[in-house]
Amino acid sequence: xxxxxxxxxxxxxxxxxxxxxxxxxxxxxxxxxxxxxxxxxxxxxxxxxxxxxxxxxxxxxxxxxxxxxxxxxxxxxxxxxxxxxxxxxxxxxxxxxxxxxxxxxxxxxxxxxxxxxxxxxxxxxxxxxxxxxxxxxxxxxxxxxxxxxxxxxxxxxxxxxxxxxxxxxxxxxxxxxxxxxxxxxxxxxxxxxxxxxxxxxxxxxxxxxxxxxxxxxxxxxxxxxxxxxxxxxxxxxxxxxxxxxxxxxxxxxxxxxxxxxxxxxxxxxxxxxxxxxxxxxxxxxxxxxxxxxxxxxxxxxxxxxxxxxxxxxxx
Amino acid sequence: xxxxxxxxxxxxxxxxxxxxxxxxxxxxxxxxxxxxxxxxxxxxxxxxxxxxxxxxxxxxxxxxxxxxxxxxxxxxxxxxxxxxxxxxxxxxxxxxxxxxxxxxxxxxxxxxxxxxxxxxxxxxxxxxxxxxxxxxxxxxxxxxxxxxxxxxxxxxxxxxxxxxxxxxxxxxxxxxxxxxxxxxxxxxxxxxxxxxxxxxxxxxxxxxxxxxxxxxxxxxxxxxxxxxxxxxxxxxxxxxxxxxxxxxxxxxxxxxxxxxxxxxxxxxxxxxxxxxxxxxxxxxxxxxxxxxxxxxxxxxxxxxxxxxxxxxxxx
Numbered sequence: 219x220x221x222x223x224x225x226x227x228x229x230x231x232x233x234x235x236x237x238x239x240x241x242x243x244x245x246x247x248x249x250x251x252x253x254x255x256x257x258x259x260x261x262x263x264x265x266x267x268x269x270x271x272x273x274x275x276x277x278x279x280x281x282x283x284x285x286x287x288x289x290x291x292x293x294x295x296x297x298x299x300x301x302x303x304x305x306x307x308x309x310x311x312x313x314x315x316x317x318x319x320x321x322x323x324x325x326x327x328x329x330x331x332x333x334x335x336x337x338x339x340x341x342x343x344x345x346x347x348x349x350x351x352x353x354x355x356x357x358x359x360x361x362x363x364x365x366x367x368x369x370x371x372x373x374x375x376x377x378x379x380x381x382x383x384x385x386x387x388x389x390x391x392x393x394x395x396x397x398x399x400x401x402x403x404x405x406x407x408x409x410x411x412x413x414x415x416x417x418x419x420x421x422x423x424x425x426x427x428x429x430x431x432x433x434x435x436x437x438x439x440x441x442x443x444x445x446x447x448x449x450x451x452x453x454x455x456x457x458x459x460x461x462x463x464x465x466x467x468x469x470x471x472x473x474x475x476x477x478x479x480x481x482x483x484x485x486x487x488x489x490x491x492x493x494x495x496x497x498x499x500x501x502x503x504x505x506x507x508x509x510x511x512x513x514x515x516x517x518x519x520x521x522x523x524x525x526x527x528x529x530x531x532x533x
Numbered sequence: 534x535x536x537x538x539x540x541x542x543x544x545x546x547x548x549x550x551x552x553x554x555x556x557x558x559x560x561x562x563x564x565x566x567x568x569x570x571x572x573x574x575x576x577x578x579x580x581x582x583x584x585x586x587x588x589x590x591x592x593x594x595x596x597x598x599x600x601x602x603x604x605x606x607x608x609x610x611x612x613x614x615x616x617x618x619x620x621x622x623x624x625x626x627x628x629x630x631x632x633x634x635x636x637x638x639x640x641x642x643x644x645x646x647x648x649x650x651x652x653x654x655x656x657x658x659x660x661x662x663x664x665x666x667x668x669x670x671x672x673x674x675x676x677x678x679x680x681x682x683x684x685x686x687x688x689x690x691x692x693x694x695x696x697x698x699x700x701x702x703x704x705x706x707x708x709x710x711x712x713x714x715x716x717x718x719x720x721x722x723x724x725x726x727x728x729x730x731x732x733x734x735x736x737x738x739x740x741x742x743x744x745x746x747x748x749x750x751x752x753x754x755x756x757x758x759x760x761x762x763x764x765x766x767x768x769x770x771x772x773x774x775x776x777x778x779x780x781x782x783x784x785x786x787x788x789x790x791x792x793x794x795x796x797x798x799x800x801x802x803x804x805x806x807x808x809x810x811x812x813x814x815x816x817x818x819x820x821x822x823x824x825x826x827x828x829x830x831x832x833x834x835x836x837x838x839x840x841x842x843x844x845x846x847x848x
Contacts, residue, residue: 369672369684371673389684398717521846528713532840
């Protein structure tokens, strides 16, 4: 089976590995691409020279299609885009900003552009901006998140109605059954972050991976809504944020509590209490670290098996 | 096709109409039951004598299976349960409380018991308490909601793993595709509230139905988390709550703002600005009022059509 997503990116399986800060360097992204999905370097946590190094290693590690996720509020965005064009990168996923400014530039350089949104309204803006595919991400997703809190189950069918572009579902998807459910709701591909963040090729710390693999339902929460809504594990840092928010803390007070570089501290350096441990709700179904290749294979096998059974479903 | 839910309740389609305050009287519940689903009287907004009247009318309106939803924190719960037993009601859905106290009593009187939960932990407590089926309801659902904010997409597969009981999915489900997605995630039935709240047989006010049919994505929000998390439309009352919460309002201050009988004021009496307009996120896909029978038929038709197409899905 092929569809618009697999054709657009030239991949075997319409599985995108979300570009994630401190997790998705060349090791993870090349492993996903070599397994038949689309690996993405997460440029959000890379200085331009670090990105260049990852691009170089990526080219050596795979001859399959791959891309780069670029958060558009990145401070040195011009330098980043220059490298991407010079290195003849073929695919860019943009997020956290308007796709209007950069999509024409990327298209001029023959780069396929997808953009991440959390609402149908923003999906329509993507269509107007001429992007090639949309990732619609629900409330259950880890890390930075939309303000409207629309869940994957309610978001995907609505975005499907709102736009004609190829549609990738994200948020709460870490299994073949969830991928199949997303397809039934209107998606033609899935972006999975959480399960790949916890894969053996992820550059996250072992402490973070082990912590995430031991979570129970309800152990993550969306907070920092006055700054930028972020889903993270309930640790000591989260508890300070929660206490402050409950007492009506201002944006400035929250920024002071947040400080700087907490995602690095938690995810990369392994500080389980003082870092922001960004991860999705679906982490609680993941109990051990697997290779990215195993993850892709298990998801596709379950997708195929479950789809095969459904022909008997008829009331 | 039959399954454990249709067999347990003796219904044609495993579609449960959620028992909702100010919406689900005998007209709605009997219409759903007559259409092949399971209609539920919502006892939460009925004095015992009003419930008795609805039971009497229900018996005259349908010879199909039906039940009653009983929120267990109902102030006059003993009187309610006495009527239910005396009237030989066959099915009770309990919610908002522990199923341990009332399940044995209801079973003694040959009443089938389902209980509504928002987490796997509470689903396991249902199994321990001996209930016959579990409704697992995600964050996107309208009205009173769980504290852990787990969405339907992430909740259903986890509850499926946690218990062996027949499982009904709720939250964000208002179409055959969403029903099919829920089945793939592990459910054997669906409970739909929002779409039936807006049906022609719902006893909600026309103003409320029209308001809900005009919603866009993001027009509901979960608030009142310090008292009891409740999803409602963003109206003037919501805005006051939001402003107070943002400034760190205490439980007492929020209770003062909430006052009394706001659900009745909004849903039943049609005050669109000062009532609590409880409704699910999925309301934004509903654009007009239909009969309960049309809703059931459309959901089942779409479910069958979509399931039939899936045999081609194979990567």
